[in-house]
Amino acid sequence: MAQKNSWEFYTESDLQEVEKLSSSYQDFLNRGKTERECVSYIEDWAEKHGFRKLSDRIAERSPLKAGERLIATHMGKTAALYIIGKNALEHGLNYVGAHIDSPRIDLKQNPVYEDMGMAYFDTHYYGGVKKYQWVTLPLAIHGVVALKDGSVVPVVIGEEEGDPVVGITDLLIHLSQEQMEKAAAKVIEGESLDILIASRPSAKKDGEEAAKEPVKTYVLSLLKEKYGIEEDDFISAELEAVPAGKARDFGLDRSMIMAYGHDDRCCAYPALYAMEQMLADLDQGGDAPEKTCLAFFADKEEIGSVGATGSHSHFFENTVAELCALDDAAQKLPLELVIRRCLQNTCVLSADVSSGFDPLYASAFAKNNCARIGYGISIVKYTGARGKSSANDANAEYLAQIRRILDAEHVNFQTSELGRVDLGGGGTIAYIIAAYGAQVVDCGIPVLSMHAPWEVISKADLYEAYRAYLAFYKNM
Numbered sequence: 001m002a003q004k005n006s007w008e009f010y011t012e013s014d015l016q017e018v019e020k021l022s023s024s025y026q027d028f029l030n031r032g033k034t035e036r037e038c039v040s041y042i043e044d045w046a047e048k049h050g051f052r053k054l055s056d057r058i059a060e061r062s063p064l065k066a067g068e069r070l071i072a073t074h075m076g077k078t079a080a081l082y083i084i085g086k087n088a089l090e091h092g093l094n095y096v097g098a099h100i101d102s103p104r105i106d107l108k109q110n111p112v113y114e115d116m117g118m119a120y121f122d123t124h125y126y127g128g129v130k131k132y133q134w135v136t137l138p139l140a141i142h143g144v145v146a147l148k149d150g151s152v153v154p155v156v157i158g159e160e161e162g163d164p165v166v167g168i169t170d171l172l173i174h175l176s177q178e179q180m181e182k183a184a185a186k187v188i189e190g191e192s193l194d195i196l197i198a199s200r201p202s203a204k205k206d207g208e209e210a211a212k213e214p215v216k217t218y219v220l221s222l223l224k225e226k227y228g229i230e231e232d233d234f235i236s237a238e239l240e241a242v243p244a245g246k247a248r249d250f251g252l253d254r255s256m257i258m259a260y261g262h263d264d265r266c267c268a269y270p271a272l273y274a275m276e277q278m279l280a281d282l283d284q285g286g287d288a289p290e291k292t293c294l295a296f297f298a299d300k301e302e303i304g305s306v307g308a309t310g311s312h313s314h315f316f317e318n319t320v321a322e323l324c325a326l327d328d329a330a331q332k333l334p335l336e337l338v339i340r341r342c343l344q345n346t347c348v349l350s351a352d353v354s355s356g357f358d359p360l361y362a363s364a365f366a367k368n369n370c371a372r373i374g375y376g377i378s379i380v381k382y383t384g385a386r387g388k389s390s391a392n393d394a395n396a397e398y399l400a401q402i403r404r405i406l407d408a409e410h411v412n413f414q415t416s417e418l419g420r421v422d423l424g425g426g427g428t429i430a431y432i433i434a435a436y437g438a439q440v441v442d443c444g445i446p447v448l449s450m451h452a453p454w455e456v457i458s459k460a461d462l463y464e465a466y467r468a469y470l471a472f473y474k475n476m
Contacts, residue, residue, distance in 0.1 A: 026248075029247040029262075032261075033142050033260065034101075034142045038265065038297065039077055039079050049276065050069050052069065053070070053071060058326070068082075068083070072315075078299045081294065083288070086288055088327055089324050092342055093320075094289070094294070095294040095346050096296070097349070098264050098298070099311075106238075106240055107141075107143075107241070109234060119196075119216045120196055120197060123241065125193055127303060127451070131188040134193060138158070140163075141166065141241055147229070159245075198215050199215060255458060262353065262447050266353060267351035268297055271351055273466045274469040274470040275293070291347075293473045305432055347438065347472075350442045353446070355416075355418050356372065356457075371446035372414065375414045376460070376461060378415065379399070379413055380417065380442035386422050390427050405472060413443075416446070428442050
């Protein structure tokens with residue numbers, strides 16, 4: 001199948017739209033470096049665009065109306081946006097699902113310690129990372145500290161101009177003979193990913209004994225002064241170390257974007273942007289969609305979609321049940337039957353990234369079945385590992401429907417696999433949603449340097465993802 005470079009057929013109007021989307025996406029990345037920050041962004045966006053909280057809507061108990069806009073969130077880390085369609089919910093949803101967590105370094109619950117006059121944060125890495133990539137980088141700390149009085153203190157250190165940054169040190173080359181002989185997976189061990197945060201001791205006051213750990217004492221006093229937190233408060237904190245700095249145009253031609261967190265926020269944002277276009281059409285007098293449309297933003301994908309905010313939780317199913325209880329069909333059929341029909345008749349794009357072909361590492365890819373940067377959104381029939389282990393493996397008939405929709409809207413797309421057979425593999429949330437009997441296929445943006453602190457995507461692929469998700473919402 002001949003692949004087409006998207007840039008070759010863009011008009012001047014298209015190029016303006018590409019830059020508009022890229023600019024707003026970079027703002028989203030800069031404001032959403034954690035899953036909590038992403039949900040906060042989505043909540044602000046939803047309020048601006050007239051979405052109502054599903055919890056408030058439930059209290060009314062009146063039937064749903066086509067065109068209604070509803071939002072549900074859970075624990076501040078996952079979100080669902082619904083635009084109610086004309087059809088009864090038993091006919092299913094048009095569902096675009098992405099995840100908003102990314103590989104990072106988390107602080108342990110008892111993180112602060114001092115060693116040889118230096119203070120550190122003890123850490124535990126999150127998701128699949130090459131640990132050696134995280135050393136000697138400027139890192140920022142993002143997250144929250146929950147206090148016993150019920151208040152929650154937001155923390156961001158290292159992003160504003162003038163802020164200090166922190167980081168993980170490495171051994172100088174002159175003393176690295178033994179280190180350099182290790183396998184890449186062992187060059188930096190997990191327990192060596194501790195973050196240097198201070199080296200200045202607290203001042204000794206007249207008549208007082210010197211602190212046993214003066215550097216730790218001083219840095220804790222700074223945190224107390226700025227955030228009102230004590231050392232024990234780290235027990236109920238969620239603090240993440242992420243690369244400090246903003247998303248940037250990448251390449252001398254500015255055709256790409258370099259940023260932390262493309263996986264998978266580069267698919268999450270186009271889904272949000274597609275909803276924004278649908279709302280613009282509604283606000284201008286357009287019709288509501290035929291089927292209810294859902295943009296779903298999940299947490300915990302990088303560690304197996306587990307927990308109360310991952311896709312394995314019942315949050316999605318629970319919100320669907322609440323909607324079905326407000327649907328007219330639920331008054332004529334058993335509610336449980338309406339819910340099951342809705343889930344099974346749902347059509348899903350699992351909006352997750354794919355690996356972009358990198359000529360510097362060509363041996364890792366099968367050239368005829370890999371995604372190329374700038375060649376459009378990538379459809380991945382199956383992910384998994386080696387013998388398709390843990391793959392969804394989408395039905396041929398469903399792929400034909402997706403092809404028809406994308407071709408009709410002139411969306412540039414390609415097909416791919418994650419890499420060469422038997423080399424490795426990866427997973428998405430596709431198989432989890434497919435368990436309901438829903439039709440699901442992976443459909444996302446190719447990424448270079450995936451899971452590195454700084455990843456790279458094409459602006460053209462971002463634009464084609466938005467167009468693909470919009471076409472899916474309107475026409476599936």
